[in-house]
């Protein structure tokens with residue numbers, strides 16, 4: 001690279017991380033090429049199957065404080081970035097910060113108390129505006145469809161994003177910003193080099209965002225299967241993500257503006273990508289029915305299965321070597337963590353390029 005030419009960056013993988021990173025980096029004086037094994041207009045990665053919840057507190061109960069802290073950073077970034085993306089593309093991303101509601105059936109009510117205890121244990125103190133206990137009236141004021149329940153918790157700061165709007169909008173923004181898009185191009189990543197079956201290409205920096213496709217470079221990277229169903233109901237309308245706590249089986253339901261609701265629960269230690277099982281679809285359906293029996297008439301319009309890319313300790317990973325950066329292991333927290341991770345990678349890229357000049 002000379003001072004007159006732009007630095008060249010290759011990003012491998014056009015899923016959530018790859019698109020977001022390409023969007024941020026292409027706003028600077030950089031020459032960005034995005035390589036994707038599949039078709040960018042029909043994403044195949046975990047990003048498309050996901051429910052798009054951005055829920056730092058809900059995830060903290062099962063996870064590490066590091067995830068929570070990064071999640072809070074990401075939340076702030078999503079607020080800003082979603083507005084920027086909307087301005088740029090003239091279309092709505094459907095980022096919503098309306099909090100989330102947790103409920104449990106009578107016999108499982110202790111799950112709500114346990115949830116609070118776990119949060120206290122991890123955070124020490126809890127602010128009232130972080131978690132609010134709801135009685136039947138408070139619950140109905142927020143979620144009229146949850147009339148069966150007489151108590152719940154409201155996590156005011158949590159959010160969600162409609163990934164089926166976000167990912168295509170990011171693609172349009174990449175086109176607008178002149179990113180070179182190389183679809184149906186499966187690549188390997190090396191220092192300063194991207195390799196294909198027919199050869200290789202040199203770059204000032206290669207950023208590996210291939211999710212599960214990066215197993216050749218990240219020891220222990222594994223897939224954790226997730227299954228979701230999308231239902232359409234005219235009768236039951238939720239206002240925000242709802243989680244039904246249960247000792248063995250927890251359901252989440254994320255409503256979209258078009259009357260559809262994405263529901264999921266399962267996390268299976270398997271890389272099987274075959275369609276949803278009868279057992280999972282029955283369990284999801286009956287948990288949904290137990291939220292509100294009028295869901296019985298909902299139509300199942302779609303099912304999705306994919307595997308979350310996870311490291312050995314389920315923590316996100318950024319590996320920085322000169323001329324090559326690997327970012328991976330977003331596991332069940334892709335939407336929760338991606339902006340904070342992308343920002344860290346942007347800083348590393350800047351440092352690396354300063355060393356090259």
Ligand SMILES: Cc1cc2nc3c(=O)[nH]c(=O)nc-3n(C[C@H](O)[C@H](O)[C@H](O)COP(=O)(O)OP(=O)(O)OC[C@H]3O[C@@H](n4cnc5c(N)ncnc54)[C@H](O)[C@@H]3O)c2cc1C
Pocket residue numbers: 012013014015016017018035036037038043044045046047048049050051052053054185186187188209210211212213214225226227228264304305306307308309327328329330331332333334335336337
């Ligand atoms: C059912 C389900 C529900 C989820 N719900 C949530 C949620 O509510 N909230 C949340 O925060 N997270 C959620 N997640 C997790 C989230 O989807 C992932 O953490 C996130 O998608 C990971 O992003 P990524 O870019 O690393 O990988 P991916 O999104 O998988 O993208 C990787 C991309 O790399 C491409 N690729 C692979 N190999 C190659 C190669 N050799 N060359 C070129 N391209 C390649 C793939 O085709 C793909 O497009 C969910 C996941 C699943 C499966």
